[in-house]
Amino acid sequence: MARTKAISLIQQGSTKADLKEISGLVIENIQKATLSNGLKSQAYTGNPAAGSVEFKRFKNSASNPYGTARAAGKGDALTVPPITVNLDQHREIVEEAAKFDLDTFGVANIMARRADNHVDTVVAELDTAFFEEAVKAGVSFEPTGLSNIEDQVEAMIQALETVKNDYVRGVPRSMMNLVCSPSFYGKIRNYLDKTANNANVDTTAEEFALFHGVKTYSSVYLPENIDAVLMIDGAIALPVVIYPYKDPEKIPLSNDYAVAMFYDYGCKALTPDLIFFYEKGAGELGTLTVTSEAGSTAGKTKISVAEPVLPGRKLVYKTASSTAPTVNYNDVLTVGTGASNWKELPAGGEIEATNGHKITVVEIDVDDNKAKKAGNTTVASATE
Structure with missing residues (x-):
């Protein structure tokens, strides 16, 4: 058949x-x-198939002097x-x-x-x-x-x-x-x-x-x-x-x-x-392997970091003319546009930097900007 x-x-x-x-x-x-x-x-409450659900967390109860609720006209809320x-x-x-x-x-x-x-x-x-x-x-x-x-x-x-x-x-x-x-x-x-x-x-x-x-x-x-x-x-x-x-x-x-x-x-x-x-290595400043290569246009370099960035963290950088900036474990770094501040490394890693200068890249916590890992190298920028 x-x-x-x-x-x-x-x-x-x-x-x-x-x-x-x-x-x-x-x-x-x-x-x-x-x-x-x-x-x-x-x-949870709700139907996941609808696209979202809700979760609630209860607070601990707290005792108050007698009459507190009567004076306030309400009791303590159970949930946030x-x-x-x-x-x-x-x-x-x-x-x-x-x-x-x-x-x-x-x-x-x-x-x-x-x-x-x-x-x-x-x-x-x-x-x-x-x-x-x-x-x-x-x-x-x-x-x-x-x-x-x-x-x-x-x-x-x-x-x-x-x-x-x-x-x-x-x-x-x-x-x-x-x-x-x-x-x-x-x-x-x-x-x-x-x-x-x-x-x-x-x-x-x-x-x-x-x-x-x-x-x-x-x-x-x-x-x-x-x-x-x-x-x-x-x-x-x-x-x-x-x-x-x-x-x-x-x-x-x-x-x-x-x-x-x-x-x-x-x-x-x-x-x-x-x-x-x-x-791994918690409690000590970890090491980042940082490399620099010529960027797409004059005065730019592409910075690469070999190690993956941990969830909840990001990379920041700072350059200097002769000595690479240093950090210690859990240092709180100031990140922003100011000349003395650390700057966030963009996706793709291409930034403006002077050829021959030193650059330090630091992995920090997103929430509190504490330094966890760091590495440095010499900048190699594209020339005209």
């Missing part, structure tokens, strides 16, 4: 049922596979204004399926084969966005005089445990999540393996689940040079809408078909005060 042609498969009613099953499987797999799905806040999270990231995966493949495998099989890869793609994007937001909005943890991995992690846990403000009176460890880079996770794993009388840890298992009462995970999606992120449950919002697969569409003036998946998401920190991140 001849093989059923792809065009016939597309027309059969059963194909739509198959695609519905595959779509449901994709959504289920993404929910199970993404680490961010288990850590993000689920306490809601936080709106827009699903402003509109993404698609559109691939062309060859007619030969459709004839050979059929529509449902092609979709099932691609669905596994689509899951991996979406998982990587969502987890990457989630942890970039954590570092962008969170607080840098900077240990002092701690060289042992167990002391560093415990100090980080205590930093979150002792937070107190209008919303928090300390954080129980049962609400914390420690997400580590593979190398940092491995250091903790090695410490546990070598610890004497540590009978409750299975050294043959890949995961150890808890460290000092805190849920612990390993992830390859932390930003570069970040050893660990510590946060409470629901610290970040990541609403996602994944649209069901549609029947493959024939590509105009072609004998091939398009396989497409569409999804929207938004990402925003809800409790930035309850997110800590641990950067």
